[in-house]
Amino acid sequence: xxxxxxxxxxxxxxxxxxxxxxxxxxxxxxxxxxxxxxxxxxxxxxxxxxxxxxxxxxxxxxxxxxxxxxxxxxxxxxxxxxxxxxxxxxxxxxxxxxxxxxxxxxxxxxxxxxxxxxxxxxxxxxxxxxxxxxxxxxxxxxxxxxxxxxxxxxxxxxxxxxxxxxxxxxxxxxxxxxxxxxxxxxxxxxxxxxxxxxxxxxxxxxxxxxxxxxxxxxxxxxxxxxxxxxxxxxxxxxxxxxxxxxxxxxxxxxxxxxxxxxxxxxxxxxxxxxxxxxxxxxxxxxxxxxxxxxxxxxxxxxxxxxxxxxxxxxxxxxxxxxxxxxxxxxxxxxxxxxxxxxxxxxxxxxxxxxxxxxxxxxxxxxxxxxxxxxxxxxxxxxxxxxxxxxxxxxxxxxxxxxxxxxxxxxxxxxxxx
Amino acid sequence: xxxxxxxxxxxxxxxxxxxxxxxxxxxxxxxxxxxxxxxxxxxxxxxxxxxxxxxxxxxxxxxxxxxxxxxxxxxxxxxxxxxxxxxxxxxxxxxxxxxxxxxxxxxxxxxxxxxxxxxxxxxxxxxxxxxxxxxxxxxxxxxxxxxxxxxxxxxxxxxxxxxxxxxxxxxxxxxxxxxxxxxxxxxxxxxxxxxxxxxxxxxxxxxxxxxxxxxxxxxxxxxxxxxxxxxxxxxxxxxxxxxxxxxxxxxxxxxxxxxxxxxxxxxxxxxxxx
Numbered sequence: 294x295x296x297x298x299x300x301x302x303x304x305x306x307x308x309x310x311x312x313x314x315x316x317x318x319x320x321x322x323x324x325x326x327x328x329x330x331x332x333x334x335x336x337x338x339x340x341x342x343x344x345x346x347x348x349x350x351x352x353x354x355x356x357x358x359x360x361x362x363x364x365x366x367x368x369x370x371x372x373x374x375x376x377x378x379x380x381x382x383x384x385x386x387x388x389x390x391x392x393x394x395x396x397x398x399x400x401x402x403x404x405x406x407x408x409x410x411x412x413x414x415x416x417x418x419x420x421x422x423x424x425x426x427x428x429x430x431x432x433x434x435x436x437x438x439x440x441x442x443x444x445x446x447x448x449x450x451x452x453x454x455x456x457x458x459x460x461x462x463x464x465x466x467x468x469x470x471x472x473x474x475x476x477x478x479x480x481x482x483x484x485x486x487x488x489x490x491x492x493x494x495x496x497x498x499x500x501x502x503x504x505x506x507x508x509x510x511x512x513x514x515x516x517x518x519x520x521x522x523x524x525x526x527x528x529x530x531x532x533x534x535x536x537x538x539x540x541x542x543x544x545x546x547x548x549x550x551x552x553x554x555x556x557x558x559x560x561x562x563x564x565x566x567x568x569x570x571x572x573x574x575x576x577x578x579x580x581x582x583x584x585x586x587x588x589x590x591x592x593x594x595x596x597x598x599x600x601x602x603x604x605x606x607x608x609x610x611x612x613x614x615x616x617x618x619x620x621x622x623x624x625x626x627x628x629x630x631x632x633x634x635x636x637x638x639x640x641x642x643x644x645x646x647x648x649x650x651x652x653x654x655x656x657x658x659x660x661x662x663x664x665x666x667x668x669x670x671x672x673x674x675x676x677x678x679x680x681x682x683x684x685x686x687x688x689x690x691x692x693x694x695x696x697x698x699x700x701x702x703x704x705x706x707x708x709x710x
Numbered sequence: 711x712x713x714x715x716x717x718x719x720x721x722x723x724x725x726x727x728x729x730x731x732x733x734x735x736x737x738x739x740x741x742x743x744x745x746x747x748x749x750x751x752x753x754x755x756x757x758x759x760x761x762x763x764x765x766x767x768x769x770x771x772x773x774x775x776x777x778x779x780x781x782x783x784x785x786x787x788x789x790x791x792x793x794x795x796x797x798x799x800x801x802x803x804x805x806x807x808x809x810x811x812x813x814x815x816x817x818x819x820x821x822x823x824x825x826x827x828x829x830x831x832x833x834x835x836x837x838x839x840x841x842x843x844x845x846x847x848x849x850x851x852x853x854x855x856x857x858x859x860x861x862x863x864x865x866x867x868x869x870x871x872x873x874x875x876x877x878x879x880x881x882x883x884x885x886x887x888x889x890x891x892x893x894x895x896x897x898x899x900x901x902x903x904x905x906x907x908x909x910x911x912x913x914x915x916x917x918x919x920x921x922x923x924x925x926x927x928x929x930x931x932x933x934x935x936x937x938x939x940x941x942x943x944x945x946x947x948x949x950x951x952x953x954x955x956x957x958x959x960x961x962x963x964x965x966x967x968x969x970x971x972x973x974x975x976x977x978x979x980x981x982x983x984x
Contacts, residue, residue, distance in 0.1 A: 307803055307833045309762040311858035311883050313865060454768055460759065467761045472884035474860065562758075577804045577833070578759060590780045591808030592758040 298488030301617065303610035306487040308467070308580045315474040316487055322394045323489045327386075327496055334393055338386055338497075345418055346375045346385060348500065352508040352676070357641035358654075362661040365674035367517070368644070369505055371529065371681065378647065378681030379501060379529045380411035384480060386497035388415040391478035398473065399423040401480040402466040404431055404459030404525070405602030405649065406438025407681055408482030413447035423447040426466045428457035431601050438685045456595050459605045463579050483526025484609030487580030491609050498532025505676055506536050518672025519544045522680065523652040524570060524623070525603035527612040529680035538620060544672050547612060548656045550598035551625035559588050567596040569608040570616050570623035583610040599628035599693050600648035600686070626655035629697060634658055635683065635690055636702045647681035648690060711796040713750060713827050713852050713875040717909035720971035721749035721932030722922070724939055724964060725800065725913075727770040728753045728787045729779035731943065735953045736774070737790055739943060742957035744793040746964020750876075750911075751793065752830060752934065755784045755801035762832035764887030766937040769944060781809050781817070788824040796827035798854065798875070803834045806842065818845035828852030828875045836869045843872055854878050859895035862902065876909040878934065881916070881925070888937040889915035892924055900929040919970030926974025933971050939963060 298304050306316055326334035342348050350373050355366040371379035388399055399416045402425070403409030409425040416423035425442055429451045432439055442449050455461040463485075470479040484491040484498075502520075509517050520537060524530040524547040537543045552566030564586045566572070573584035578593055586594040586606040598604045615621040626634075634654035639645045646654065654677065660669045683690065694702045724743045729736050743751055756771040756779050763771065779787075788797060799821055806829075810816025821829070828851050834842065836855055846853045852875025859882060861869065870877070879900060882893035896912055903910050912925045913934030922933040939960060946956030 305838055306835060307838055308835065309832050309858075310835060310856040310869075311860055311880060313835050313837075313858075314860040314862070317865070454772075455758075464759050464761045468764070468885045471762070474883060574808075577802075577807055579761070580833075585804075587804070587808065589808075590782075591805045592775070593804070 300491070300611040300614035302575070303581065303583050303613045304488055304491060305582050306580060307577050307582065308487045309471055311471045312467070312474060315470070318394070320489045322390060323493045326390055326393050327493060332393065334390070338389055341389065342382060342385055342500065346381050347373065349504045350374055352505065352512065355642050358657070361641070362657060364661065364671050366657070367674055367676045369501060369533065369676055369678045371501060372644065372646065372650070372679045376411045376414050377684060378407040378411065379498060379532060380407045380482065380681070381415065382500055382532065383482070383494045383497040383528060384408065384411035384415040385418070387478065387480040388412065388419050388421060392419055392421065394478065396476060396478040398477040399480055400426070400466055400469050400477055401482060402426045402459065402462040403482060404428070404462065404604060405600065405647070406431065406435040406442070406685060407602060407647070409447070409449070410438050410441045412480050413442040413445035416447065417445045425449050426452050426462045426469070428452050428459060428462045430457035431459065431462070434601055434689050435685060436688070458595070458601065460593065460595070467579070483528040484531050484611060485526045485579060485581060485583070485607055491581065491611050494528055495531040495535055495611065498528055499535035501529070501532035501678065502534060502536035505533065509676070513674060516540055516543050517674050517676040518542070519546060519675045520678070521546045521548060521653045521656060521675060522678040523548045523603065523649045524608065524612060525550070525567060525605050525649060526607070527609035529678055531609060531611060533678040534621065545621045546656065547616070547621050547623050548653045549623060549625045550600060550603040550631070550652055551627035552597045553628055555625065557594070562588060562592065563595045563597065564606070565597045566625065567598045567603050567605060568625045569606060570612060571625050573608070578607045581610045583607055584613040599631060599689070600652065602647065602649040603652065624656055626652045626659060628693070630655040630659055632690065632693055632697065633699055633701055636699065640701070644679065645683040646679060647683045648686045650680045653677050711825065711827055713796050716749045716796055717876060717931045720926045720975045721909070721911065722747055722964065722968040722971050723750045723752060723911050723932050723934040724748050725752040725754060725934060725936035726939060726943065727756055727767065727774045728784050729756065729774040729777050730770045730940070731773040731947045732777040733783065733787060735956070737787065738953050738957045739960055740791055741793055742961040743939070743964050744795055746961040747968030748795050748964060749932065750796050750798060752798045752800045752936070753788065755781060755799055755805060757802035757805055760802065762885055764885040764937060766888065766940050766944065767886050770940045773947065781805055785820055785824045788826060797825065798828045798830055799826050800830040803831050806831065814841045815845045818842070818849050818851060822849035822851055826851065828854055830854045830856070830878055832856060836872050839872060856880050857899060857903065859883055859899050866902065870906045870908070873908060876911045876932065877903065877906070879903065879910050879912045879930065881912050881914040884914070886914055886936055888917035888941065892921055896925060897928045904929070919966040919973070922967045922970030923974035923977065926971050927977045933967065935967055
């Protein structure tokens, strides 16, 4: 199949031979159903993401944050999408596509559990059997989402190899797919993987920027000056950026997890962060050429973030390309600043954000807050993509808060037993 | 050494991860396979994300990486081996991509220098392989591609157009790993390849002499065996067995598999009794 699979130097299809026919089949289905709306596929997707998903999500002014930073801040409320995160856009799109393709079974991987939850919900909604692979370590730190997947009828299979996070879960899901490829569709959870996944996942999520565009023109009288979104694999990022890429006047910030430090212990094979756009080197992982956290030999390094949803050693190839061309500006926010932002948004705006999302707000504070470094002059108004709600992260957030001396955090221990 | 004569008779092609569980023992294990009758040896250069491998080889990869295996150590490993059969490097694309100051070519040049005969790169489909094919041609190495039960039509043509040395026929869908029975896919895939003039070596799931015989009888020119051999290395490692004992066990299984391959070709030439 001769569909373009690349974003500049990035992208491609680096997968075992057994998967190539499935990738060709998927490429064909993507072109016909998603791009050409064959059999009214996109109409059905839009109906379902409206009625089942709850779109459009609001564009809300953040009054306290706007006052704090002296700039107009708006929130794209993807946390209000069904399931509590933007992930449903893609999961519903892909499960529906699998149905149109005549597949009988859905598999997926999940890190924080949001993608697994969204896929389990979409599979239940569309009556498809579903199995989710999840790293053992992530299962332990994201228990509420594990329960949600199980309650929606999905099998959750722990992955014990390696450090037991998203990277290992993706490898394991690819192995399942290589075994069951004739009947099974693999719902990749971000804009990563072999073509056509990065473009297709972006297209399902681009409804976010489509709405940002329409809502801004309607309510603010023009496009936003800046859009800020957190980036792990990069699905909410590309969703928030896609329909604004051609508008050079809109500055696009991808906020990566700076973890505990940006320096790397190569000997241990561990990066204490997940900032592959900011610090990664080009390489090939999980089906695509992209920016990766790797050692000098090309072995993939373990990543780290307080947010398991950002804890991945790679990133989408399209984002890598957009960073190289200067269209998207990558920035980093560390664990501590993300946690502070988690509490600030909760207290100031009454919105408990996912720890992923908190990174995006940490960036605003680090630049424009009272102790901000002023390194960026924001173009106004700023739209921050609230990629998900933080209910799933409460245990992790409390545990991590207790390890630190955060001035703006409530003291939780007074309620202990 | 070239792969040209390796398939003159039904070939036994064993796989081990280089450096599993450590450099010195692994040298002895590979040499034991050669003594046991290997016609080609596939040496795994461990990559941290082996997406085409089942649990047995995943664990071997972890042991070898923990034992300090790196691409440069791998080349030293090949230089240290005292074997008289062609060696094929089996690894993942990122390692070829990162070595040296440009993608792929320095890796292939160094591999040629130490005497590697060819490559198998499971995550590099024919569509993405131009750079590697070019470098292999420049330095006179073979590039082996995998054909899966799902490979047919245009894709099969494309692969067979670019393959050299031998074609790695994947016996069944899925990942590597020893099995107790053979898949029906094997005969079908071999039939699809009948008209192509390149040796066909079948891998994925072969663990006994009887399996090997069956595969050759079905038309294969060789059998590739990995996980069943890696299991022996793993057991030896887990039980702290002396290296010589583990090597002896590898040699015994190697002889059985080679004998099986030869038996298979005899069965093929013998008319079936009615």
